[in-house]
Amino acid sequence: MVSGGSRLNGTVRVGGAKNSVLKLMAAALLTEGTTTITNCPDILDVPLMADVLEGLGCDVRLDGDIVHITTPPEPRYRADFEAVEKFRASVCVLGPLVARRRRAVVALPGGDAIGSRPLDMHQSGLRALGASSYIEHGCVVASADRLVGAEIELEFPSVGATENILMAAVLAEGRTTIVNAAREPDIVDLCDMLVKMGAKVSGAGSSVLTVDGVATLTPTTHRVIGDRIVAATWGMAASITRGDVTVEGIDPEHLSLVLDKLRGVGAEITKWDDGFRVVQAERATAINWATLPYPGFPTDLQPIAIALAAVSDGTSVITENIFEARFRFVEEMMRLGAQARIDGHHVAVRGVEQLSSAHVWSSDIRAGAGLVLAALVADGQTTVHDVFHIDRGYPFFVEILQELGVEITREA
Ligand code: UD1
Secondary structure, three states: OEEOOOOOEEEEEOOEOHHHHHHHHHHHHHOOEEEEEEOOOOOOHHHHHHHHHHHOOOEEEEEOOEEEEEEOOOOOOEEOHHHHOOOHHHHHHHHHHHHHHOEEEEEOOOOOOOOOOOOHHHHHHHHHOOOEEEEEOOEEEEEOOOOEOOEEEOOOOOHHHHHHHHHHHOOOEOEEEEEOOOOOHHHHHHHHHHHHOOOEEEOOOOOEEEEEOOOOOOOOEEEOOEOHHHHHHHHHHHHHHOOEEEEEOOOHHHHHHHHHHHHHOOOEEEEEOOEEEEEOOOOOEOOOEEEOOOOOEOHHHHHHHHHHHHOOEOEEEEEOOOOOOOOOOHHHHHHOOOEEEEEOOEEEEEOOOOEEOOEEEOOOHHHHHHHHHHHOOEEOEEEEEOOHHHHOOOOOHHHHHHHOOOOEOOOO
């Protein structure tokens, strides 16, 4: 239950990036022995990924924000439905298993509230490296006698496909070039860890990754980068509530465009090495937002941008270019009084001074966070249901809001 009307005020320290840590954990499959990952976020997906790895024969120990993963000489190659059904990111074990075992069977997780998420580019990349890959009995199967480097051009810079192909290529014979690779900081983080493990990877952060395969990798210790999506959520929350929020534990360069957009709505931004501050003195001004692959505006922040647009002065157009069904939650925003009209992959939002409290339902991590932030600018008390989604991406979401001055309670 959230009471509207507070202006957020205070400091938040963000932990490691969800979209990075899960891939780093999967990368531990690439080597025998104990890999240590530090600065792990306290979110549900980390123990879920630990379950997936344990199902593959690894020994995983979670110790505060540190995870130790000990991989046996021959991990199992089959990740069953029970282990992977709870979250889609588990598909990132595909590349490492093909690399290590030359065979992988990974159950396909169920539907997603943000639209269809095919694996065709993951599969065609693995095929280019010499593997066969097909879908059978609800699993993606890949196998190869040997993996041989190749030039692979992605038709879209998919984060997941780039990661799976990269993790297969590090143990392939010869040179692989991934053209139109994703450039997200999470990819750079993964490349950094792979290089520490002895992989030969160059071009991280650009759209061409070059990998020279090696025979074996060795375990390492690696610190996860700060979560730019969580960091930006708190910064945008300051703009939504006309507040003053300082965020620490994040390289603001990972959020260059987002922070520029917040300047565009009238916020005053200060940046330093590992943090930034957002001060929004007046009501935000409406601007347009369009999601794009990094360094563009992240699709994961689109629901937060809609919450901001809902109370900005003027009309904003938000365009979703990454996931086809990511506007489903907008109906919930409309229950809160948001003046929104959806037209294909655009939504026009006419801002109002104040939203109105209601019962709303969250459908995924980011939509859930967007609804709670919208509730902060609604009159009265809003109840957000199904908040367990938020736990998958935002550590201590409710506690942080309380610290920032919000009256909020959690029932389940
Ligand atoms: C990752 C992030 C997710 C983020 C997204 C885009 C994780 C765990 N998740 O998801 O939070 O929203 O990047 O920044 O890191 N596609 C295909 N075929 C493929 C692969 C992807 O058509 O083989 C399409 C998808 O349907 C989607 C687009 O490409 O429309 C982008 O997907 P992708 O970048 O792969 O996202 P994920 O890695 O799944």
